[in-house]
Amino acid sequence: MSSLALHAEKGRPVRTSLIRQYIPLLPPGLILLLFFAIPMGMMMGLSFQPKGAEAASLANYGRFFTDDFTLIGLGRTVLMSGLVAICVTVMAYPVAYFLARSRSPWRAVVFALAIAPELAGVVLRTYGWLIILEDHGFINNALLWLGVISEPLPLAKNMFGVVVGLTHVILPFGVLSLLTSLQGVDPNLEKSAQILGASRLSVIRHIVLPLTVPGIVSSMLLAFTMSASAYATPAILGGAGFKVLATMVYEQVLFYVDWSFAAVMANVLLVMMLIVAFIGSRLEMRLHKKLHF
Amino acid sequence: MKLAFLAASAVTLSSVVTLAHGQDLIVNSYGGPYEQIIQEAIIKPFEEQYGVRVIYDAVGSSQQDYAKIKATNGRPGFDVVVMTASQSLEGCREGLLEPMSAETVPNLAHLNPAISAVAGPCGAVHEIQYLSLLYRTDKLAEAPTSWKDLFNEELADRIILPTFANIMAAYLTQVMSSVHGGDLNHNIDPGFEAMARLAAQAVGFEQASAILESYIADGRVWAMPFWDGRAQLLVDSGAPVDYILPEEGSVPLIATLNVPAGADNKELALQFVNFFLEKTSQESWVQSYKVGSARPDIEVTDEARARKITTQADLDALLLPDLDALSANLADWGMRWEREVVPAAR
Numbered sequence: 001m002s003s004l005a006l007h008a009e010k011g012r013p014v015r016t017s018l019i020r021q022y023i024p025l026l027p028p029g030l031i032l033l034l035f036f037a038i039p040m041g042m043m044m045g046l047s048f049q050p051k052g053a054e055a056a057s058l059a060n061y062g063r064f065f066t067d068d069f070t071l072i073g074l075g076r077t078v079l080m081s082g083l084v085a086i087c088v089t090v091m092a093y094p095v096a097y098f099l100a101r102s103r104s105p106w107r108a109v110v111f112a113l114a115i116a117p118e119l120a121g122v123v124l125r126t127y128g129w130l131i132i133l134e135d136h137g138f139i140n141n142a143l144l145w146l147g148v149i150s151e152p153l154p155l156a157k158n159m160f161g162v163v164v165g166l167t168h169v170i171l172p173f174g175v176l177s178l179l180t181s182l183q184g185v186d187p188n189l190e191k192s193a194q195i196l197g198a199s200r201l202s203v204i205r206h207i208v209l210p211l212t213v214p215g216i217v218s219s220m221l222l223a224f225t226m227s228a229s230a231y232a233t234p235a236i237l238g239g240a241g242f243k244v245l246a247t248m249v250y251e252q253v254l255f256y257v258d259w260s261f262a263a264v265m266a267n268v269l270l271v272m273m274l275i276v277a278f279i280g281s282r283l284e285m286r287l288h289k290k291l292h293f
Numbered sequence: 294m295k296l297a298f299l300a301a302s303a304v305t306l307s308s309v310v311t312l313a314h315g316q317d318l319i320v321n322s323y324g325g326p327y328e329q330i331i332q333e334a335i336i337k338p339f340e341e342q343y344g345v346r347v348i349y350d351a352v353g354s355s356q357q358d359y360a361k362i363k364a365t366n367g368r369p370g371f372d373v374v375v376m377t378a379s380q381s382l383e384g385c386r387e388g389l390l391e392p393m394s395a396e397t398v399p400n401l402a403h404l405n406p407a408i409s410a411v412a413g414p415c416g417a418v419h420e421i422q423y424l425s426l427l428y429r430t431d432k433l434a435e436a437p438t439s440w441k442d443l444f445n446e447e448l449a450d451r452i453i454l455p456t457f458a459n460i461m462a463a464y465l466t467q468v469m470s471s472v473h474g475g476d477l478n479h480n481i482d483p484g485f486e487a488m489a490r491l492a493a494q495a496v497g498f499e500q501a502s503a504i505l506e507s508y509i510a511d512g513r514v515w516a517m518p519f520w521d522g523r524a525q526l527l528v529d530s531g532a533p534v535d536y537i538l539p540e541e542g543s544v545p546l547i548a549t550l551n552v553p554a555g556a557d558n559k560e561l562a563l564q565f566v567n568f569f570l571e572k573t574s575q576e577s578w579v580q581s582y583k584v585g586s587a588r589p590d591i592e593v594t595d596e597a598r599a600r601k602i603t604t605q606a607d608l609d610a611l612l613l614p615d616l617d618a619l620s621a622n623l624a625d626w627g628m629r630w631e632r633e634v635v636p637a638a639r
Contacts, residue, residue: 069631136513157497240456240498241635254356255458256624257363257383 047263060264070248074268077244080162080234081227081276087167088223089216092174096215097208099175100182115172122169126236129165130156133237157239165233170226174219181215182208210288217284224280225273245269317346318561321358321371324351325503326526327582334577339568345561355380362389368555372562377460378547379616381416390415391552397563400570400588405608408547408587411616416549417566420522420578421585421602423543423611424464425536427509427519427527440472440539443516449494451515453508454638456500457630463623464544465518466630467614472541478618481626485633492637509534520546525583525600544612545602547587579603 048056064070095114099107117125132138133156140152155161185208193203209216231246238247245265252262322331328351336347353361355376361369367389376384384390392414395402401409404418412418426437433447443452455461467477469491470484496514499505502523508514510532519527524536550569552562568574575586579593585602593603602608 067628069628240638241631243631251458251627254354254360255460256627257359258624259363 043263043266046260047267049260051258051260060261063261064264064268069243070265073243073245073248074272076159076242077228077246077269078272080159080166080244081224083159083163084166084170084227085220085223087163088170088174089178089219091167092171092178092219093216096175096178096182099179100185101187114175117168118172122230123232123236125169126165126233129161129168130236133161133164156237158242159238161237161239162234162242165237166227166230169230169233170223173222173226177219177222178212178215181212181218185211213287214284217280217287221277221280224276228269228273317348318373318558318565319348319350319371320373320565321350321353321369322375323354330581334581335569335574338574338577339565342568343561343564347565359384362553363387366555367553369553372552372556372558373565374551374553375419376416376549376551378412378416378418378549379460379620381549381551382413382616383620384551385413385415389554391554391556391559391563393417393552393563393566398567398570400567403572403590404570404587405589405605407613408545408608411613412547412549416547416551417570418547418587419550419566419569419575420548420582421587421608422520422522422546422548423538423585423602424461424468424518424546425521425524425543426516426539427524427534427536428516429509429512429533430535431533432512432515436535437516437537438540440468440541442539443491443518444494448516450496452491452495453505453514453517454492454495454498455505455518456498457627457634459500459502459505460546461518461520462630463619463626464546464614466626467619468541468544468612471612477544477612477614478622481622485629488630488634489637492634495638497638498635521601522582522584529583542610542612544614545585548584 047060048058050057050059053059095110099111099114102110120128130137134140135152135154135156137156139155140149143149144152155164189207189211190203193207194200198206228244229246231250234242234244235247235250238244245268249262249265249269252258252265320336322328328349332349336349339345340347350371355374358369358371358374359376359380362374362384381390385392393401393416394414398417401417408418408421426440426443428437430436432451437443437445442448455465457463466481466484466488468484469487470481471477473483473487475481475483496508499508502520505517506519506523506527509517509519510527519536521536521538524534527534528536550566552559552566556562569578570588572588572591575588576591576593578584579586579591579597579601583597583601585607587608589603589605589608591603593601597603602611
């Protein structure tokens with residue numbers, strides 16, 4: 001009897017809590033539906049309605065995938081985002097490791113410096129880089145004055161300038177992402193390995209790196225997706241010949257007023273990012289297994 | 294009871310807001326020196342004459358404003374907007390802009406019919422600039438006279454060009470086509486060939502006019518194409534520059550006042566457009582913003598007469614592109630520019 005009573009008591013609250021569990025999800029769910037899912041659906045629909053045409057067609061997708069100019073733009077987007085993802089993760093890792101393990105009084109200062117780039121707007125920071133990198137900028141002027149170079153180095157209006165600018169913009173996100181992952185690794189594991197005779201390098205190679213693979217992958221994915229959709233930095237630091245999908249979408253919307261083709265480009269960008277995210281998560285699982293066992 | 298009181302308060306409040314909003318005219322245009330000049334020359338006299346308040350919205354370029362009108366289906370939240378003849382034509386075709394006539398805007402009857410026709414029924418031409426050749430007076434041995442002077446050896450690496458996303462690029466290609474044996478609308482090949490050669494002379498491309506002019510202001514370049522209104526402002530600022538209307542002629546940038554189809558204060562908006570086209574307003578605008586007018590009957594200083602488009606003869610001498618053809622060709626020309634012109638600069 002008591003077991004029956006218990007069953008009844010158990011059964012009802014479970015159902016109620018299931019409903020209650022979903023209630024808090026309603027407001028964000030509705031907001032996402034209204035302001036994300038529906039506009040995304042509209043954009044998908046728009047991509048099949050070429051400008052000036054009556055009937056829906058795949059013409060704009062055909063145009064995208066047969067034009068070398070747009071394909072080069074897609075390739076440039078992938079290359080730029082990949083380089084930024086690597087630079088951000090490689091540069092953020094030592095900073096995040098210091099922040100996670102150090103007890104130095106400078107820790108707070110380093111943390112403040114690491115997230116400081118986020119305090120200024122992206123356009124402001126990017127113009128700052130332009131002043132430093134352009135032909136008559138700080139670096140080139142200093143090198144010319146010192147007689148190290150006779151012609152300005154091509155530091156801006158190209159891939160190099162954009163990767164530098166984006167790495168600076170996205171670095172704090174990489175640091176925060178890796179910091180969370182590193183803080184999840186028990187410091188006693190490292191101490192134990194060192195007590196057993198492992199060198200510092202060996203500890204990092206065999207203990208810390210394998211345990212922070214999820215953090216490394218999420219930092220790279222975050223940096224990749226943020227770079228692929230960034231507009232201001234490629235537009236300002238890239239120059240006239242540097243077209244990536246985000247700047248091409250902007251031109252199609254505002255200058256050519258061809259929203260349908262812009263929607264195609266945006267959809268290609270979205271699918272490309274989803275593919276990279278999928279590959280990233282698979283890679284994370286594989287590396288996690290490989291490095292653990 | 295409490296609910297009824299709240300409902301009554303809400304109704305009263307909303308009617309007060311509507312009333313106050315009804316007396317305000319929201320005009321969207323540009324910031325910077327443009328804003329200061331339009332406030333003094335046009336907006337303040339309009340407010341005094343009509344006893345209304347104008348809220349000036351300087352956010353966004355004309356391209357961004359047009360995108361906003363399109364995205365909101367003609368209800369962008371402003372009543373009057375400054376755009377270009379190309380956007381007027383497209384917006385009219387899509388039913389996003391209010392058509393105007395001599396009945397609703399009587400001063401339209403005083404505008405040059407050919408120029409008015411270029412902008413179509415939804416655009417009131419309130420200003421004309423022409424593509425001029427701006428140059429450094431302290432660097433060039435002789436003042437240029439022709440578009441062909443841009444190809445001179447002394448200007449190697451001393452020219453800056455607009456990116457194609459600045460409509461100046463398409464107009465410049467058309468002018469170069471006309472100068473090199475082609476035409477403005479159909480036989481454009483000579484224009485692209487000339488632009489590729491010109492790109493080899495250039496230090497690069499920039500989109501924003503403010504950045505383009507910084508290159509000549511600080512002496513990094515010695516010559517560039519530029520709209521005559523801003524060129525004159527640069528001359529007036531004391532920079533060692535001057536500008537010419539080259540002997541082969543030039544194309545106009547026809548700026549228009551437009552009223553979105555769903556504007557809240559349509560009647561007042563049309564009155565504002567009409568006020569801007571008044572003879573006295575046009576005279577004031579030409580002399581303060583240093584641009585030309587489509588009203589040939591205006592009286593201006595000799596200096597403005599000499600340098601700006603203010604007479605029937607000036608208007609007749611302009612090379613007028615077919616803006617519908619330009620709009621239809623723009624995407625193809627954009628691709629040609631990226632393939633043929635941009636790589637030539639490297």
